[in-house]
Amino acid sequence: MKRLTLLLAVLVSGLVAADDRRSGFADMTPAVQALQRGDAQNPAMLWVRGGEATWGQRAGAANRSCADCHGDARQSMRGVAPRYPAFDEPSGAPLTLAGRIDACRVRHQQAPAFAPESEAVLGLEAWVAMASRGLPIAPPADPRLAPWRAQGERLYRQRIGQLDLACAQCHEGLAGRRLGGSVIPQGHPTGYPLYRLEWQGLGSLQRRLRGCFNGVRAEAPAYGSAELLALELYLMQRAAGLALESPAVRP
Numbered sequence: 172m173k174r175l176t177l178l179l180a181v182l183v184s185g186l187v188a189a190d191d192r193r194s195g196f197a198d199m200t201p202a203v204q205a206l207q208r209g210d211a212q213n214p215a216m217l218w219v220r221g222g223e224a225t226w227g228q229r230a231g232a233a234n235r236s237c238a239d240c241h242g243d244a245r246q247s248m249r250g251v252a253p254r255y256p257a258f259d260e261p262s263g264a265p266l267t268l269a270g271r272i273d274a275c276r277v278r279h280q281q282a283p284a285f286a287p288e289s290e291a292v293l294g295l296e297a298w299v300a301m302a303s304r305g306l307p308i309a310p311p312a313d314p315r316l317a318p319w320r321a322q323g324e325r326l327y328r329q330r331i332g333q334l335d336l337a338c339a340q341c342h343e344g345l346a347g348r349r350l351g352g353s354v355i356p357q358g359h360p361t362g363y364p365l366y367r368l369e370w371q372g373l374g375s376l377q378r379r380l381r382g383c384f385n386g387v388r389a390e391a392p393a394y395g396s397a398e399l400l401a402l403e404l405y406l407m408q409r410a411a412g413l414a415l416e417s418p419a420v421r422p
Contacts, residue, residue, distance in 0.1 A: 192357060192359065192410070192413060193357060193359075194359055194361045194362070194413060194414070195356035195357070195359065196362070196416060196419065198347075198354040198355075199354075199420075199421065200422075203421070207362075207420040213418065213420060214366045215364075215366035215419070218297050218366075219294065219297045219298050219418055220294075221290065221291070221294035222291075222296070222297050222298030222299070223244075223294075223298050224294075225237075225291055225294055226295060226298055230280050231280030231281040232280075232281035232282070233279060233281045233282075235279060236280075237275070240275075240279060244298055244299055244302050245302050246302075247302075248299045248302040248303070249302045249306070251302070252299055252415060252417065253303050253307060253308045253309045253415050254309055254310065255267055255407075256404050257271070257311050257316075258311070258313050258316055259271075261274075264319075264397075265400050265403075267376075267377070267400070267403060268296050269285075269287075269293075269296045269375060270395070272285075272292060272295050272296060272299070273292065287375075287377075287394035287395065288375060288394070293364050293373045294373075296364050296375070297373065297417060297418045300415065300417035301417060301418060303415050304415055304417060305414055306414065307411070307412050307413065307414060307415070308361065308407060308410050308414075308415055309412075310404070310407050310411055320404045320405050322398075322401040322405075323403070323404050323406070324405045326401060326402050326405075327339055331389040332387035332389030333387070333388035334388055335387075338383065341355055342355065342356065342358030346358070358406070359413055360376045360403070360406050360410055361417075361419065362416040362418065362420075362421070363376040363379070363417060364417065364418060365417065365419040365420060366419070366420045366421070367379075367420075368420070368421070369422065373418070376403055376406070377395075380399055380403070381394075381399070
């Protein structure tokens with residue numbers, strides 16, 4: 172397994188070099204990189220350990236735990252996170268990894284869904300995602316997701332807000348330059364949920380996207396909205412082949 176992981180990492184590294192894409196990790200200072208590299212220093216591991224505990228806890232009217240169905244997440248969940256968001260037949264719409272966790276909780280544990288950005292769902296999402304750390308992002312080739320991805324690309328390239336800016340202007344046209352002393356990244360979602368020093372906590376990709384909306388002085392869509400789902404789908408497709416880093420650390 173270690174040899175396979177190393178081989179995948181080498182292949183992904185070659186792909187990034189070939190097409191000039193790079194993770195935001197490459198733009199961080201050595202001090203912040205060191206926080207992500209070492210699990211003993213990575214502050215996101217506090218949420219991971221909380222997620223591990225929640226994974227094994229029985230809850231809801233059914234008095235069941237995630238582990239009752241899925242066993243050890245380090246084995247059973249390997250390869251899951253890189254495939255999300257994915258299409259959900261019951262709802263007829265895409266589901267993020269956090270959305271899938273909530274759907275399982277409601278259906279199998281007969282427990283209420285978590286609130287967006289709650290400590291519990293972020294911990295579970297980080298615990299599940301960590302099982303795939305180092306694997307390439309692999310969005311599902313599901314034709315039902317195509318309209319959502321197309322909408323996501325339109326939103327990515329659409330100028331919005333009082334500053335009249337689009338995501339693509341910063342993360343493609345100006346990537347690698349500096350804004351307020353920080354390097355503008357290419358905007359690949361390789362590490363979510365991740366710990367941001369600015370937040371002093373763990374957060375989802377949707378939290379970061381809402382922050383970008385606020386940054387250009389536009390009204391931020393609600394958590395779970397069609398707009399954020401579409402953007403997330405497009406961004407994951409744009410990052411296909413890059414290695415999943417979760418739980419990552421960013422400035």
